[in-house]
Every structure is written in structure tokens, then in C-alpha cells.
Amino acid sequence: MKDFPVIDLHTHCLLSDGVLCPAELGRRVAVQGYAVLGLADHADPGTMPGIIKTGRESALGLNGHMGGLTILPGVEITHVPPALIGDMVKKARDLGASHVVVHGESVVEPVAPGTNLAAIEAGADILAHPGLLTEKEVALAAERGVYLELSGRGGHGLSNGLTANLARKYQAKLLVNSDGHAPGDYLTPERQRTVALGAGLSEEEFEALMEEAVGLAETFKQRLV
Numbered sequence: 001m002k003d004f005p006v007i008d009l010h011t012h013c014l015l016s017d018g019v020l021c022p023a024e025l026g027r028r029v030a031v032q033g034y035a036v037l038g039l040a041d042h043a044d045p046g047t048m049p050g051i052i053k054t055g056r057e058s059a060l061g062l063n064g065h066m067g068g069l070t071i072l073p074g075v076e077i078t079h080v081p082p083a084l085i086g087d088m089v090k091k092a093r094d095l096g097a098s099h100v101v102v103h104g105e106s107v108v109e110p111v112a113p114g115t116n117l118a119a120i121e122a123g124a125d126i127l128a129h130p131g132l133l134t135e136k137e138v139a140l141a142a143e144r145g146v147y148l149e150l151s152g153r154g155g156h157g158l159s160n161g162l163t164a165n166l167a168r169k170y171q172a173k174l175l176v177n178s179d180g181h182a183p184g185d186y187l188t189p190e191r192q193r194t195v196a197l198g199a200g201l202s203e204e205e206f207e208a209l210m211e212e213a214v215g216l217a218e219t220f221k222q223r224l225v
């Protein structure tokens with residue numbers, strides 16, 4: 001049994017409906033075991049440019065002064081109609097986002113049907129809380145290299161077991177993220193492990209997931225330069 005520093009690529013701060021500014025969030029999570037804090041605030045066509053610009057300035061200003069923590073300025077395309085998701089993903093990359101998360105078809109929100117598929121077809125980096133995702137979607141996610149999320153958030157996490165099972169069947173890639181909005185929501189090394197094992201991953205699968213997450217975070221970091 002092994003704990004790993006936290007790599008959490010889906011969190012919220014006050015750039016959308018989270019409660020902390022990036023510096024306070026960064027400090028708080030650094031002391032609870034984070035190596036990588038991925039900001040991914042809720043974005044629609046109007047709010048996305050400001051979120052990415054401010055997130056980049058916070059990340060580029062703070063990184064190197066946070067005791068080894070790396071902040072990544074991503075974005076979460078949220079409740080955007082599926083027909084617009086492809087263009088939004090491209091625009092997020094043009095604006096300099098480190099990574100693009102799409103708010104998937106969670107079982108606890110009325111996300112438009114077709115969102116999961118649009119996100120995967122667009123080549124988003126991460127499909128968050130994908131809910132009752134289909135075998136076709138998982139197969140395509142595996143083919144396109146889109147990571148599927150095991151959510152540490154109450155409600156969204158109800159379908160983590162299905163996500164893990166289908167990911168194993170189609171060899172799709174998984175991540176553990178908090179989707180945290182406030183102190184108390186964010187992960188610890190132990191909680192990160194619990195979310196993975198609670199979804200049915202073996203110890204070995206969890207270790208492989210974490211090794212993969214380290215490489216993915218490094219790829220995202222390279223996009224900032």
C-alpha cells in the first residue's frame with residue numbers, strides 16, 4: 001500500500017464558483033500533500049477568455065514559489081451545448097489553457113445528452129464525471145486518448161464504478177480528481193487512493209494510474225512555455 005502526492009487536475013477557485021483565490025488554494029493544498037493543482041473553472045463562450053487569462057497569470061506568477069507545487073491553468077467547459085464544444089476546446093487551446101476538461105453527463109445534473117461524445121470527439125484532455133457513459137464512448141475515449149475521471153465529489157462520484165469497469169474493458173485512461181470547490185473538498189494522498197480503490201481499482205491499477213498522471217501533468221506543464 002503506497003500513497004502518492006496528489007495530482008488533481010480538476011478544481012475550482014473563485015474564477016468560477018470555488019471560494020478561494022488561486023494563491024490561497026495553492027497554499028492550502030500544498031500543505032495537505034498536493035504536487036499538482038489543476039485549476040479548471042467553469043467556462044462558457046463568454047467567460048472562458050477571462051478565466052484562462054487570469055489562471056495563467058496566477059500560475060505563472062506563483063509557480064516556483066509554492067514549495068514544489070505546480071499550478072496548471074486549465075478550464076472546464078460546462079453545460080455548453082454539445083454542438084459548440086468542439087470550437088470551445090480549440091479556442092481554449094488557442095487561449096493558452098494548460099488543459100481542457102469538459103463537464104460530462106453527471107448523474108446528478110441535467111447535462112445535455114451528447115456532451116460526453118462531443119467532448120471525446122473534440123479531443124478534450126479530460127472528460128469529468130461522465131455519468132452513465134456508453135461502451136461506444138469509452139472505446140472512442142481510449143482511441144483518442146481522452147482521460148476519464150473518477151470523481152472525488154459527492155453525487156458526481158456515484159458512477160465511478162461504471163467508469164472504472166468500462167475503462168478496464170476498453171483500456172481507456174483514468175484519473176482521480178476532486179472537483180473541489182471549498183476547503184474540505186480537496187484531496188489528500190489517502191483520499192486520492194480511496195477514490196480509486198473505492199471505484200474498484202486494484203492497488204496495481206492505482207499505481208499505474210498515478211504514474212500516468214505524473215506524465216500527463218508534465219505534458220500539461222510544457223504547454224505553458
Ligand SMILES: [Zn+2]
Pocket residue numbers: 012017018042181
Ligand atoms: Zn462548480
Ligand SMILES: [Zn+2]
Pocket residue numbers: 010011012040076128179
Ligand atoms: Zn468541476
